[in-house]
Amino acid sequence: MLEIRNLQKQFNRGTANEITAVDKLNFQAWRGEFIILVGSNGSGKSTLLNLIAGNLNADSGSIKLNGDEIVEYKEHERSRLIGRIFQNPLSGTSPDLSILENFRLAYLRDKCKSLRIGTGNDFREMISEKIRELNMGLEKKLDQEMGKLSGGQRQALTLLMSVFARPTLLLLDEPTAALDPKSSVQLMKLTEMLIQDNQITAILVTHNLKDALQYGNRILQMSEGKIIRDFDAESKKNLNLNELVSWF
Amino acid sequence: MDFYLSAILLGLGFSSMAMGIFISMKIFNIPDITTDGTFTLGGALTAVLIMSDFHSLLSMPAAFLLCAFAGAITGFIHAKMKVNALLAGILVMTALYSVNLAIMGKSNIPLIGKALVFEIITFAEDGNLNRFVYLFLMILICAFFLDRLLKTDFGIAMRATGNNEQMARSNGINTDRMKITGLAIANGFTGLSGYLITQVQGFADINMGIGVVILGLGSVMMGEMIVRLFGSNSIIIQITAVISGSILFRLVLAFALSIGIDPLYLKLVVAVFVLLIISIPNLRKSHA
Numbered sequence: 077m078l079e080i081r082n083l084q085k086q087f088n089r090g091t092a093n094e095i096t097a098v099d100k101l102n103f104q105a106w107r108g109e110f111i112i113l114v115g116s117n118g119s120g121k122s123t124l125l126n127l128i129a130g131n132l133n134a135d136s137g138s139i140k141l142n143g144d145e146i147v148e149y150k151e152h153e154r155s156r157l158i159g160r161i162f163q164n165p166l167s168g169t170s171p172d173l174s175i176l177e178n179f180r181l182a183y184l185r186d187k188c189k190s191l192r193i194g195t196g197n198d199f200r201e202m203i204s205e206k207i208r209e210l211n212m213g214l215e216k217k218l219d220q221e222m223g224k225l226s227g228g229q230r231q232a233l234t235l236l237m238s239v240f241a242r243p244t245l246l247l248l249d250e251p252t253a254a255l256d257p258k259s260s261v262q263l264m265k266l267t268e269m270l271i272q273d274n275q276i277t278a279i280l281v282t283h284n285l286k287d288a289l290q291y292g293n294r295i296l297q298m299s300e301g302k303i304i305r306d307f308d309a310e311s312k313k314n315l316n317l318n319e320l321v322s323w324f
Numbered sequence: 325m326d327f328y329l330s331a332i333l334l335g336l337g338f339s340s341m342a343m344g345i346f347i348s349m350k351i352f353n354i355p356d357i358t359t360d361g362t363f364t365l366g367g368a369l370t371a372v373l374i375m376s377d378f379h380s381l382l383s384m385p386a387a388f389l390l391c392a393f394a395g396a397i398t399g400f401i402h403a404k405m406k407v408n409a410l411l412a413g414i415l416v417m418t419a420l421y422s423v424n425l426a427i428m429g430k431s432n433i434p435l436i437g438k439a440l441v442f443e444i445i446t447f448a449e450d451g452n453l454n455r456f457v458y459l460f461l462m463i464l465i466c467a468f469f470l471d472r473l474l475k476t477d478f479g480i481a482m483r484a485t486g487n488n489e490q491m492a493r494s495n496g497i498n499t500d501r502m503k504i505t506g507l508a509i510a511n512g513f514t515g516l517s518g519y520l521i522t523q524v525q526g527f528a529d530i531n532m533g534i535g536v537v538i539l540g541l542g543s544v545m546m547g548e549m550i551v552r553l554f555g556s557n558s559i560i561i562q563i564t565a566v567i568s569g570s571i572l573f574r575l576v577l578a579f580a581l582s583i584g585i586d587p588l589y590l591k592l593v594v595a596v597f598v599l600l601i602i603s604i605p606n607l608r609k610s611h612a
C-alpha cells in the first residue's frame with residue numbers, strides 16, 4: 077500500500093522563479109489498484125512520480141510503502157520496491173548491454189551484484205521463455221544490444237524488466253508517448269495484464285484520454301501540484317469522453 | 325629490430341594502463357586524469373620496495389592496491405562530493421605529485437643490482453625476448469581477468485552505470501559506489517603499468533607519468549578503430565584491441581623517432597597523432 081502525506085516539492089526555492097510543483101499533496105493507493113493520473117502540462121505529474129521513485133528529493137512530507145517510510149531512502153534503494161517506465165523508451169534500458177544482460181540487472185534488482193557470472197544457460201532459458209510471451213520474436217535475439225531495437229520493442233522489454241523482480245509499485249510516465257498507435261495498444265494491454273497478474277499497485281500518467289477511460293480502476297487529476305479529482309472504479313466506469321475532456 | 329622490440333615491450337607495459345583508461349573512459353565516460361599520478365605512484369612504490377629488498381612480485385599487488393585507493397579517492401570526490409570528474413582527477417593527480425615525491429625521497433630511483441620480476445624464471449636467453457614473454461603473459465592475465473570481471477553480475481552493473489545511469493539506479497544499482505569502485509579498479513590497472521614500466525626501463529622517475537593519460541586515450545581510440553575493422557563488439561575483442569592499440573601507438577612513436585624527429589617534439593607528435601585518431605572517424609562522417 078502507498079500512503080502519501082503532505083508531500084511538497086518546490087523548484088528554484090527562494091528565487092523569483094520559485095515554483096511549487098507538488099503542493100502538500102495527499103493520497104493513498106491500495107494493493108492491485110491501477111491508477112490513471114491525468115492533468116495538464118506542468119501540473120506536477122512527473123514530479124510526483126520522481127518524488128515517489130526517489131529521483132527527486134521531497135522538501136517535506138512522507139511517503140510510506142507497505143508501512144515503511146521511504147522518503148529518506150535513495151533512489152536505488154527504493155527501486156527494490158518500485159519499478160519504472162519512462163516516457164523516453166531509451167531511458168529504461170542500457171543500450172550497450174545485450175537484452176540478456178539488461179534482464180540480468182532486472183533480475184538482480186533486489187539482490188547483490190556479486191562476482192559470479194549469472195548469464196548462463198539456465199538464466200537464458202528463463203528469460204527466453206518470459207520474452208517469448210511478448211510475441212515479438214525477441215527471444216531469439218537475447219545477445220543483441222538493446223540499443224539496436226526499436227523504441228516500441230525497448231519499451232515492452234522495459235516493462236517486462238520492471239515487473240520482473242515483483243515490485244510493490246509500478247510507475248509509468250507516458251510510456252506510450254513515443255510509440256506508434258499499434259505498439260501503444262500492445263504496450264497498454266501488456267501493462268494491464270502484468271499489473272493484474274502480479275497484483276501490483278500502479279500509477280500511469282497519460283495524456284491519451286481514451287486510454288484513461290479504457291484502462292485502470294481509478295482516475296486522479298492533478299492541477300498546480302494538487303490532486304483535484306479522484307474517481308474510484310465505480311465512478312470511473314460512468315465517466316465518458318466528453319466529461320473527461322471537460323476536466324481540462 | 326631491437327629498436328622496435330623495445331617499442332613493443334613498452335607498448336605491452338603501457339597496455340595495462342590503457343585497460344585502465346578503457347574502464348574509466350569507455351565504461352564510465354570519465355576521462356580520468358588521476359592516471360598521470362597513479363602511474364607514477366605505481367612506479368615509485370615499486371622502485372622503493374625493490375630497492376628496500378622486497379621481492380619484486382610483492383610490489384605488484386602493493387602497486388595495484390595503493391593506486392586503486394588513489395582512484396577511489398577521485399571517485400569519492402566525484403560521486404559523493406559532486407565535483408566534476410575531470411576536476412576531481414586533476415585534484416588527486418596534483419596531490420599525488422607530492423605523495424610520489426615523499427615516497428621516492430628523490431626525483432629518480434635507478435633499479436641497480438636488484439632482482440626484477442623478469443628474473444624469476446628465464447624463458448629466453450635474450451634479455452628483451454625474455455621480457456617480452458613476461459610482459460605478454462602478465463597482460464594476458466590482466467586481459468582475461470578484466471574480461472571475466474566485466475561479464476560478472478558486478479561487471480554488468482558497472483557497465484550499466486556508465487551506459488545509462490538512470491536505468492542503473494532504477495534497477496537497484498548504487499551508482500555512486502559503482503563509480504568509486506570502477507575508478508579504483510581502473511587506477512589499479514594503471515598502477516600495474518607503472519610497476520611494469522619501471523622495471524622495463526630500470527628506473528622510476530617523478531615525471532614518468534606526465535601525459536600517460538593521453539597515451540591511454542590514444543590506445544583506446546586506436547583500439548576502437550581496430551574494433552570497427554572486426555565488426556564485433558564483444559568485450560574480449562575490445563580489450564584485445566586496446567592492447568593492440570597500445571603496442572601500435574608505441575610502434576608509431578618509435579617510427580617517428582627513427583625517421584629523425586627530435587625527441588624534444590615527441591609529446592607534440594603524440595598530441596597531434598591522438599587528435600588525428602580521434603578526428604578521422606568524424607572527418608569521414610562529415611564527408612559522407
Ligand SMILES: Nc1ncnc2c1ncn2[C@@H]1O[C@H](COP(=O)(O)OP(=O)(O)OP(=O)(O)O)[C@@H](O)[C@H]1O
Pocket residue numbers: 087088095096097115116117118119120121122123124
Ligand atoms: N528540474 C526542474 N527545475 C525547475 N522546474 C521544474 C523542474 N522539473 C519540473 N519543473 C516545473 O515543475 C512543474 C511541474 O512539472 P512536471 O514535469 O511535473 O509536469 P507534468 O505534469 O509532468 O507535465 P507534462 O504533462 O508536460 O509532462 C512545471 O511548472 C515545471 O516547469
Ligand SMILES: [Mg+2]
Pocket residue numbers: 121122123249
Ligand atoms: Mg511529465
